[in-house]
Amino acid sequence: MLEQKASQISHSELWRQWKEEGRSEAKKELIEVFLPLVEFVSNRLAIGLPKNVSKDDLMSFGIIGLIDAVEKFDYLRGLQFETYASWRIRGAIIDGLRQGDWVPRSVREKAKRVEEAYSKLEQQYLRSVTDEEISSYLQVSIQEFQQMVQDIAVTTVCSIDDPIRDEESETRLSLLVDEKAKNPEITVNEFFLKDMLAKSIDRLTEKERTVISLFYFEDLSLSEIAEVMSLSPSRISQLHSKAILRLRGSLTRHKAQLMQNS
Structure with missing residues (x-):
């Protein structure tokens, strides 16, 4: 000490x-x-x-x-x-x-398609959609969808300087604020962001929530999570990717709704 x-x-x-x-x-x-x-x-x-x-x-x-x-x-x-x-x-x-162009354009396009599918279907059904429903929407087989998720796993890491949405200038870095500073606008925005994120996480599957919790809150690596959950590292990577794509789609949808209501 x-x-x-x-x-x-x-x-x-x-x-x-x-x-x-x-x-x-x-x-x-x-x-x-x-x-x-x-x-x-x-x-x-x-x-x-x-x-x-x-x-x-x-x-x-x-x-x-x-x-x-x-x-x-x-x-x-x-x-x-x-x-x-x-x-x-x-x-x-x-x-x-x-x-260094480490992710091909085709892979990013796949990620965008899957993210949009999650956003549209979960808004339509008001629940977490299944792999079968996503596959049907994308008009691919379950095996092809699983391969898509595996291919786009590398796109589910993001930079702090990335825009929250493609057409906006606000970045994730702008959400990191001094907690001692008193800024009502930032406080309100942060409240709604946390509320939207909490609701989005609640709609993940149980396994996806577990992966997100262990990875982002317990600081375990994906290989360590694989041991804890008795699953293969590739399966954990898939669960992580699907969770992030669900969250991205959900947050984008919620933010669009807030903009319409403001």
Whole structure:
């Protein structure tokens, strides 16, 4: 406990030296201290990515994100750097991969078709739709649909700097706000966003909810989740992909409804 407290004091002093005195040595030391974050985020993203994606590339992109986080972080706000940096690292890795055309256009088009199918059918039936119903809507067999989900698994990671919707400029980063700041508009928007997300998660299947919970709230990797649920890693990847596509479709639909009612 004393060691952890001493470490926090040391980190605070490093932030002061870097931000207030501009000491490059302090910046370098902060980067070294939080370098394990890059490996952690890289390892999580590596699950489900194509085999041709190099772990070294993920680390290199992630380090760029970490440096950016150290440069832009405001330590006086009292926010946790690890959370902020993890988003920046993740975003930098995904942006780096996208610049290398790691996902074919045809795969992105498949993802859009499936996302739209989930959005339309779940709005029509007011419940979580089955694979058979999605397959019928897309006019493909169950086997073809499962292969589609497997193919688009790599598109279910997203960058923090991506627009929430294609035609808008608002990004996911804009949703990360200082909790101490009092901004009524942001508070209302955040309330509705959380409410929509909670409702969307409730409509996932039990297995999909479990995967989302273990991956995003318990910080387990997909391979670890596979062990917990006694399923194959590829099956967990499919469940994760379908859950994200359902959530994207649902959130897009709910936001469109809010815009119409405003």
